[in-house]
Structures are given as C-alpha cells and as structure tokens.
Amino acid sequence: MKAVVCGAGIAGLSLAHELATRGDEVVLLERSPGPREQGYMMDFFGPGYDAAEQMGVLPAILDVSYDIGEASFVDSQGRSRARLPYDRFRRAVGGRLCSLMRPDLEQVLREALPSSVEVRFGAEVTDCVDRGPDVEVRTADGAVLSADVLVGADGIHSGVRRFTFGADSDALRYLGFHTAAFVFDDARIRAACAGRFALTDTIGRQMGFYALRDGRVAAFGVHRTPDPGLPDDTRTAVREAYRSLEWVVPEALAQCPPSEEIYYDQVAQVVMPAWSAGRIALVGDACHAVSLLAGQGASLAVAGARVLAAQLHSDVPIVQALAAYERQWRPVAEDRQASGRATARWFLPRTHAELWARRAALKVAALPVVNRALGAFLSGR
Numbered sequence: 001m002k003a004v005v006c007g008a009g010i011a012g013l014s015l016a017h018e019l020a021t022r023g024d025e026v027v028l029l030e031r032s033p034g035p036r037e038q039g040y041m042m043d044f045f046g047p048g049y050d051a052a053e054q055m056g057v058l059p060a061i062l063d064v065s066y067d068i069g070e071a072s073f074v075d076s077q078g079r080s081r082a083r084l085p086y087d088r089f090r091r092a093v094g095g096r097l098c099s100l101m102r103p104d105l106e107q108v109l110r111e112a113l114p115s116s117v118e119v120r121f122g123a124e125v126t127d128c129v130d131r132g133p134d135v136e137v138r139t140a141d142g143a144v145l146s147a148d149v150l151v152g153a154d155g156i157h158s159g160v161r162r163f164t165f166g167a168d169s170d171a172l173r174y175l176g177f178h179t180a181a182f183v184f185d186d187a188r189i190r191a192a193c194a195g196r197f198a199l200t201d202t203i204g205r206q207m208g209f210y211a212l213r214d215g216r217v218a219a220f221g222v223h224r225t226p227d228p229g230l231p232d233d234t235r236t237a238v239r240e241a242y243r244s245l246e247w248v249v250p251e252a253l254a255q256c257p258p259s260e261e262i263y264y265d266q267v268a269q270v271v272m273p274a275w276s277a278g279r280i281a282l283v284g285d286a287c288h289a290v291s292l293l294a295g296q297g298a299s300l301a302v303a304g305a306r307v308l309a310a311q312l313h314s315d316v317p318i319v320q321a322l323a324a325y326e327r328q329w330r331p332v333a334e335d336r337q338a339s340g341r342a343t344a345r346w347f348l349p350r351t352h353a354e355l356w357a358r359r360a361a362l363k364v365a366a367l368p369v370v371n372r373a374l375g376a377f378l379s380g381r
Helices: 010-021 047-055 058-063 086-092 102-111 159-165 187-193 234-242 249-254 297-312 318-342 352-364 368-379
Strands: 002-006 025-030 041-045 070-074 080-085 097-101 118-121 125-130 135-139 144-147 149-152 172-184 196-200 205-211 217-224 263-270 280-282
Touching: 002 010, 002 135, 002 144, 010 025, 010 047, 010 102, 010 297, 041 047, 041 102, 041 297, 047 058, 047 297, 058 097, 058 102, 070 352, 080 086, 080 352, 086 097, 097 102, 102 297, 125 159, 135 149, 149 159, 159 280, 172 234, 187 196, 187 205, 187 217, 187 249, 205 234, 205 249, 217 234, 234 249, 234 263, 263 318, 297 318
Parallel strands: 002 025, 002 149, 025 118, 070 196, 149 280
Antiparallel strands: 041 097, 070 080, 125 135, 135 144, 172 217, 172 263, 196 205, 205 217
C-alpha cells in the first residue's frame, strides 16, 4: 500500500512510523520548511504512553523528559498559594507519566522513522481528489502524487480537512481561550522556577514558566477572549494580553521573541460527523482535537495513529478500514473532549470565587479517595 500523510507533527510522524514498519510505502508531507521549534511543555500519559512503549520509542521519550516536582500557583511576589505535586499525578496513573517539550517528542518520533519513509518539508498540499481507485495529491511546488490512501495529520487547522469536508468554521468548537508559548534566556527567572512548573495564580489570564536543560526558560500563556480570530502581530498580542500580570511576567514579556518564534493559537476542539470520505481520512487534532484543557492531545495523536495503521492492515478494503478506525477511536476522543470542556472553569478562573475554589480543590486532591478519582478522570475511565 502507498500512503501519503500530510503533516509531520506528532500524529503524522506516528502514523508514518507505524505504516512503514508494516511495510507500506509512505510519503510524509510537511508545509513548514523544516522541523518546528515552537511548542510547549506537556504531560504525556494515557493511551499514547502505552502506544509509544509498543512502538519502541518510549525509552527515547523518557530520555528527553523533565523531572517536574510540582505545579505551583504563585502570587505577585512569587510566593506559592497552591501546589499540585507531580507525584500525585504519577500515582494517579500508575507512574506512567512524563513531561516533555512538544518539539522534543517530535524529534524522537522523527529520528525513529524507518529509512524508507520519504519526508518532504516545504511541501504544502494545495488540493486532493479521491478518484476512486486512488487519491491524487497536489503540492505548492507543482508535485503530483498518487496514493492508495491520504491521511490528513495536519492539525487543528487542517488543509486536508478543508479540501475534503469544507471550511474550518464547520468543524471548530472554540472554547473561549487563546494560548501562547515561547522560549527565552533569563538566569533569574530560570532559578525562580527550577524543578517546578510555576504559574501565576490569576484570573482571566495566566502565565507559567519552567526551566529547560539548555539553560533557557519556557513560557506558556493562556487567556480568555471572546474572539477566536488570531492576531496579525503575535508578539504585540502576547505583550498586550499578559501585561497586567506581575511577578516575573514583565521581564519575560520584554524578552518575547519575534512573532515567527512564538507558538500562538486559539483553544478549540474539532467536532466532525465523519473522519473519512472515500480514501481520505484524518487523524489526531485534524479530526478530534481535544484542546489543552483535556491534556491528552499528544497521547491521543500517537495512540490514534497506531489504531489507524492497524485497521489499514486488517485485510479489509481501505474504505471499510477507515470506518472501523473511527468506530474504535471516536468514543475515546469524545470522552477526552467532554473532560476538556468540563475543566474549562477551574483551568482558568473567571472570578475571585472560582480562584479560591480552585485552591481548595487542589488541597482536597491530596486525599487518597480523591487521588483515585483523579486517576480515573485523567485516564478517561
């Protein structure tokens, strides 16, 4: 089987790995000119952790992970107001959790690709047509590819989804937040957050910081806004959105890099009535983005790609295999999407009352019975 996979992110790299390992001819298209360096720290656990172990890449993932002691919500002077020890998270999921930067996970998956995978950077898909016996894919550089199956693994703003199913507005469920992430150098801020994920204990907008092993600091921000539209000038938008925050935020904003070095997007979910049409299918955020509120986007991308690869090798016609993949994986994704929507209020409080409620909830979470419930919630049971 020949497969074209659009998107060299977590889902696309995982799918290319699994298909090529099974002997398929795989062409991986990525519109960016090279591997993307923008991203944020994320917790990796759940079905993707298990899938990574089965794929043989888990040791390499653990090698680039970070030992984070706690998530600490701090006041304007950097004093902790509430804590969530990461050991509590790890116990809740049986110790099968690690934290790492998104670009690091992509690098692990990229380096694990079989040599038979053809990776083309700077190859933006401009059109795709299901011709019945095959799929024709065109890219911006004029190339035309023919494949047995095309899979869009090109994220929340998927081009393959747009060409096949219509405009983004028909699939995106905006959750009322924008998010940003960037990396900068500052020894004082790095020392202030070493060994922990330090977040401002604030209303309506929040920034978090963590120290990286290369001496830099990674910054993460999320803020409420009714407008899903993305700004033209990302750096100015970030500085404006978080300028009211205190502690080390003003210093971090002063070192905010150029717009092209900032990760910035709306916080949204993708909700679709179908994930495939003929020989064209979607995987990962392209069809079931759960949002950062749910906390398992990368995990679902890896595991969902493995499920799709297995179904494509189940000795049934491709169209039937794509339908079986959706039947198997949609309930998992929809469960995580529901969890993400349920966490929206406490994830970023809107009022002082909600802020106090979150602090109280973090204290209660230390109780054993609540810790077991947390594990069930996080793992989707």
